[in-house]
Amino acid sequence: MRTARHVPAAAAAILPACATILAVLAVLSACGPATPKSRVPADWTSWRKPVDRVLNYTIPGHGDKARVIYVNAPGWEYAGGAGSGRLEFPEGTVVVKEIYASGSPAPGEKPVTLDVMVKAPGDPDARGGWLWLVKDMASGKETVITTNFCQACHANANSSHPYGDRNPGGAFRDYLYFPPIPGT
Amino acid sequence: METMRPHRTTTLAAKIIRILVIALTVGLGIAALMFGLVLTSSRQEVTRESLNQEAAMLQTAIENFMLPGEAPIAVQFFREIEGANPKVRISLFRRNGEIAFSDNRTIQEVNANIRREKFAPRSSPALEMQMPADSVHFPKAVSMPPQDVFFRQEDDAAVYIKIYRPLINLPRCTACHGSDHTIRGVIGVQFDVSSFVRSENLALASGGAGFLVLTIILAAALGSIMNRGVAAPVAAIGKVCERVAQGDFGGVVSVRGNDEIARLGRQVNDMVRGLRERSELTKYVSAGTLGAIQDSQEPKRVRKTLLFTDVRGFTSYTGSHDPERVVGILNKLLEEQSRIIHEHQGDVDKFVGDEVVAVFSGEDSPARACSAALAIMAAARKGGEAYDGLALGAGIACGEVIQGMIGSARRADFTVIGASVNIAARLCGLAKPGQILVARDARDAAGTPPGFSFRGPFKTALKGVEGPSVIYLLEPEGDAS
Numbered sequence: 001m002r003t004a005r006h007v008p009a010a011a012a013a014i015l016p017a018c019a020t021i022l023a024v025l026a027v028l029s030a031c032g033p034a035t036p037k038s039r040v041p042a043d044w045t046s047w048r049k050p051v052d053r054v055l056n057y058t059i060p061g062h063g064d065k066a067r068v069i070y071v072n073a074p075g076w077e078y079a080g081g082a083g084s085g086r087l088e089f090p091e092g093t094v095v096v097k098e099i100y101a102s103g104s105p106a107p108g109e110k111p112v113t114l115d116v117m118v119k120a121p122g123d124p125d126a127r128g129g130w131l132w133l134v135k136d137m138a139s140g141k142e143t144v145i146t147t148n149f150c151q152a153c154h155a156n157a158n159s160s161h162p163y164g165d166r167n168p169g170g171a172f173r174d175y176l177y178f179p180p181i182p183g184t
Numbered sequence: 185m186e187t188m189r190p191h192r193t194t195t196l197a198a199k200i201i202r203i204l205v206i207a208l209t210v211g212l213g214i215a216a217l218m219f220g221l222v223l224t225s226s227r228q229e230v231t232r233e234s235l236n237q238e239a240a241m242l243q244t245a246i247e248n249f250m251l252p253g254e255a256p257i258a259v260q261f262f263r264e265i266e267g268a269n270p271k272v273r274i275s276l277f278r279r280n281g282e283i284a285f286s287d288n289r290t291i292q293e294v295n296a297n298i299r300r301e302k303f304a305p306r307s308s309p310a311l312e313m314q315m316p317a318d319s320v321h322f323p324k325a326v327s328m329p330p331q332d333v334f335f336r337q338e339d340d341a342a343v344y345i346k347i348y349r350p351l352i353n354l355p356r357c358t359a360c361h362g363s364d365h366t367i368r369g370v371i372g373v374q375f376d377v378s379s380f381v382r383s384e385n386l387a388l389a390s391g392g393a394g395f396l397v398l399t400i401i402l403a404a405a406l407g408s409i410m411n412r413g414v415a416a417p418v419a420a421i422g423k424v425c426e427r428v429a430q431g432d433f434g435g436v437v438s439v440r441g442n443d444e445i446a447r448l449g450r451q452v453n454d455m456v457r458g459l460r461e462r463s464e465l466t467k468y469v470s471a472g473t474l475g476a477i478q479d480s481q482e483p484k485r486v487r488k489t490l491l492f493t494d495v496r497g498f499t500s501y502t503g504s505h506d507p508e509r510v511v512g513i514l515n516k517l518l519e520e521q522s523r524i525i526h527e528h529q530g531d532v533d534k535f536v537g538d539e540v541v542a543v544f545s546g547e548d549s550p551a552r553a554c555s556a557a558l559a560i561m562a563a564a565r566k567g568g569e570a571y572d573g574l575a576l577g578a579g580i581a582c583g584e585v586i587q588g589m590i591g592s593a594r595r596a597d598f599t600v601i602g603a604s605v606n607i608a609a610r611l612c613g614l615a616k617p618g619q620i621l622v623a624r625d626a627r628d629a630a631g632t633p634p635g636f637s638f639r640g641p642f643k644t645a646l647k648g649v650e651g652p653s654v655i656y657l658l659e660p661e662g663d664a665s
Contacts, residue, residue, distance in 0.1 A: 060353040060366040149329040149352065156355040163355065177355075 039142060040116050040135050044070045044096040050178040051164070056103040059163070061153050066100040068111070071180040075119075079180040086172045087179055088129075093119040095176065112137055115150075117175070127151040128175055151175065197415035201407040208399045208406075216395040220388045227380055231345050232334055239332070239349040239373050242274060246351065246371065253294070253303060253360070255285060271379075273315070275372035279326050281317040284369055294360045317372070318346070325350050326367050342378040349373070417445045421452050433460035483588030489549040489626060490585075490605050491530065491557055492612035493521060493578040494539035501574065513572050514538055520567070521560050521576075528556035533599050539612070543600055550582050550630035554658055557620045558636050562660070565618065579611025580658070581623035603649070610646040611655060620658040627656045637661050 047070040055067040071079075075093040098111035105111075114135040121129040125144050132150035135142045154175040160167050163177045173179050242262070249258035262274040276284040284290070288305040295301050318335070325333045330350035337344045351368040353361055361368060417437075424435035433456055437449035495501070495517065502510050518540060522532050525542045529552060533541040544553045557578045564576050583604035589596045604623075611621040622630070627638050640656035 058363045060355070060358065060363055063364075063366075145329055147329055147331045149331070152352050153354060159356075161355045162358060 038135075038140075039118050039131065039133060040096065040114060041072065041094060044072070044094070044114075047072050047096070048076055048180065050176075050180045054105070061150075062097075062099060062115075064103045066098075066103050066105050068098040068100075069178055070096045070098075076180045082181075084169070084171065084181060087174045087176070087181075088172070089119050089174050089176075091119050091121060093117075110137060116142075117154075128155070130175060195415070196418055197407070197411045200410045200415060201403060204406050204410070205399065205403045208402050212395050212399055216391050219391055223387060224384060227377075227384060228345075231375060231377055231380070232347075235334070235345060235347045235373055235375055236332070238272070238375075239347050239371055242371050242373065243349055243351060246276070247354070247357075251356065259285060271376040273374040273376075275315055275317075275374070277317050277322070277370040277372060279365065279367045279369050281319075281322050283316070293362070297360055297362050315372075315374070317370070318348075321346070321348055322370065324348075325370050328366070330367050337374075342376050343381045344374050345377050346372060346374045414445060417449060421445075421449055424452055424456060428456055428459060433463055483586060485584050486545075486587050486600075487583065488585050488587070488600055488604070489544040489553040489580065489582040489629075490600070490608035491525070491542040491544065491553045491578065491580050492539065492608045493542075493557070493560060493576050494537075494612055496575050496577055496617040498538040498574070501572070505572070509572075513574065517564070517567075517571055517574065517576075520563050524559045524563060525556050528552045528559070530556055534597060541599075541609075550580070550626045551633050553580050553582075553626070554620070554622065554630050554636060555633070557658060558660055561618055561620060575617030577612055577615030577617060578620040579608045579613070579615055579622075580620065580626045581605075581608035581611060582626040582629055583607075606648050607646060607653070610648065614644065614646070622656045622658045624654040624656070627658075635661050 049069055050071055051069055055069070056064060058064040072092075072094045075089055075095065078090050078093065079087065095117040097115040099113045099115055100109060101112045114137065116131075116133050116135060118131040118133065119129060120126050120131045123131050125131055125146055127148060128151045130151070132145040133142050134145060154177070157163075157167065157175050157177040158172045159170045161177060167173060167177075242265075245261055246258050249255070249261065258276075262276070266272055266274060278284050278290075291303045291305055295303055318337070321333045321335045325331065325348035330352065332350075333348040335346055337346055349371045351371060353363075353365055353368045357368060421437050424437050427433075427435040435456060437453050439446050439449040439453065495514070498514075505513075517538075518535055521540050525532055525540070528544070529546075530542045530544045530549075533543045535541075542553070542556070544550075544556075546552075557580060560578065561576060564571060564574070581604045583602070585600040585602035585604055587600050588598065590599050590601065591597055604625075607623050611623060615621045622638065624641065627640075632638075636658060637660075638656040638658055641654045642656070643652040644655055646653045
């Protein structure tokens, strides 16, 4: 009988304390840094590719790793109406370049990283109107490149260059070597 | 029991000075530190931005010089910049840290890539006397992603700020240099900031010295002001209080202004004046009267011991001596009696001519009154010629009396009345020169303390007292034996 009387009493004393601790933990967890929202849409593989083939020739910055490029719908819509002259893609345009572990990925192989350009002129980390970021596919971590490394290389796309159609007219192509222009 | 710890005495002025010095040192020290930090930070920021712009300009220049293969022009450009600004040193490194243009390897690679001997090998290096790449910071510049690296370097002679800015192997460079690498090399710009650092250090030293001098001057000035305004007046008040503690009520605080300390000084002066007046008053008014004035005591019945003394044959003495001498001798006698009564915790109730009326309170008051009477007689005998041979008689009685303010609205005494008062007065009148007569109640209450004895009992008739009264003769112990 003593036990039967004392256990509820102890429980009555402990339960409010536990509830208080849980409430505090809940508040603290809510106040903690939230998981940053991904800037890379998960459906990039459903987008159209400006280059149908796998790019695996050696280039500075990416080496001889296989590369597959995707551009989202806003980019295609804009480029479709812009012709072959100056290109300035609208905000919201996203270009994803899959980087594979080797130059010859097996069928179904997943990329190891995504090198991504997000058109966001108002972002303080943007360079040339684009956010340049790298997503590690193993960890899911996205790193914004704040140095001018990416932009410096891609600036060459705005004049004649050695890739794709080589931009023979030297038009401003908004840092894209392979813009989503049908036929390029 | 409270333990008294010895401690060093510090004056108020010293404490004020100490507080001021600490406050000024901390306050001005923080200000000087902030000044130094801002100065250093802004200089570093300016230098960094300047280096950054210079490196960007050099990068653009070398990219444009190298596109047509004009390395010698690029080198000449570097040298001219260095000549125009001796504080600047420019270096160009290959991506592995070797000094660029130091041999013909790049020329050979370019010729191989373009499949023709466009560039002729040189017999001597285009760039000489360059400093080697820093082994700690250079690898950071050529890591992926490549980044600018700023750092500070010192030697015995100078202080330098350096930047390593990587040169990217841009697509337009790949025709000559190939596509198998990302970084072509690194531009190193070194800026000699020794003169800035010296100026900075001089400014900091001057600031520190100025801070020190300012602290001393401000501490001295504020300390002097605080000393005159606070410490000195407080010390003056303390001195007056010290004199009061020694029984000297003659001190007065010199008060100026109307601040808190001035008000304190006035209050102390008021207090000392009150004490002085009270002290003066005790010469003319009994302690019981003073207590009654303070406490507004109501009349009440209390048990007291009464001691009466007066001078035998004083009336004939006054007729045969000068008034001045009479008053002088009498005052000496009364002064001595008063002193003895106070020594025995008695209160001189009043002087009535040559008569002294004293009141003793407490359980042992009969013994103290007897002891006081013996001491008075001894003093009178010892005084001898000093009192013109005058002798005293004394009477002591104890019992319940009425204590209260007796008199008129204009003049009153806080005194005692009652049968015991009357008995003591009668016994005093009955006593022969040198005799102390004690009523039975007082003798019984006094017991037999060491130093005195009682002779008796004797029976006598006292005016105003019904029936014979039993009395004793009080003598020093030696006389009674």
